Amino acid sequence: MKLIVGLGNPGKQYELTRHNVGFMVIDELSKELSIPLDRQKFNGVYGMGHIAGEKVILLKPLTYMNLSGECIRPLMDYYEISDDELVVIYDDLDLPVGKIRLRTKGSAGGHNGIKSIILHLATQQFNRVRVGIDRPKNGMKITDYVLGRFLDEEQVEISHAIKRSTLACEKWVTTDFLQVMNEFN
Numbered sequence: 001m002k003l004i005v006g007l008g009n010p011g012k013q014y015e016l017t018r019h020n021v022g023f024m025v026i027d028e029l030s031k032e033l034s035i036p037l038d039r040q041k042f043n044g045v046y047g048m049g050h051i052a053g054e055k056v057i058l059l060k061p062l063t064y065m066n067l068s069g070e071c072i073r074p075l076m077d078y079y080e081i082s083d084d085e086l087v088v089i090y091d092d093l094d095l096p097v098g099k100i101r102l103r104t105k106g107s108a109g110g111h112n113g114i115k116s117i118i119l120h121l122a123t124q125q126f127n128r129v130r131v132g133i134d135r136p137k138n139g140m141k142i143t144d145y146v147l148g149r150f151l152d153e154e155q156v157e158i159s160h161a162i163k164r165s166t167l168a169c170e171k172w173v174t175t176d177f178l179q180v181m182n183e184f185n
Helices: 018-033 068-078 111-119 142-146 150-173 176-185
Strands: 002-006 039-041 045-053 054-061 084-093 098-102 129-132
Touching: 002 039, 002 068, 018 045, 018 054, 018 084, 018 129, 018 142, 018 150, 045 068, 054 068, 054 129, 054 142, 068 111, 084 111, 084 150, 098 150, 098 176, 150 176
Parallel strands: 002 054, 002 084, 084 129
Antiparallel strands: 039 045, 045 054, 098 129
16 A cells, blocks of 8 residues: 655635645645545545555545655554655755655655654655756745745746656656666756
């Protein structure tokens, strides 16, 4: 069984913000794979389906970004999902808008959602899809920036990144993550 988690914040006001790009990828996967997000438990909303005979769970934690691990750990325990069967999709300030980077391990890099997951999983070794949102310009505070929406001129790049992230996650279900990394990085 594979678990694909997109990080974000619940609520209408956060829906299309930079910090919710992980949710956007899960929504795209849900649509592409016809896996409705129709279950609510473990402080998250999720759906179950199959890709090439492999059972897959798509998850959006509803704990707010900083507490994402509080949702992921209990779901992984309940369904007996190991760390190597997990991929987490999240926004990254250190990548330009529209770029994606896949990694198998690493620190939180200042991302509070990843800090929470590392804390609750007690490991830094889990698969990640980092989606670039770039850094704020003109002295804007980071919190204001990540909770803001993408600019019109960024829409093409972020749409492309969401599609590529979706394809990478789909491929990972039947392919070793290192091979997927080599293809998509």
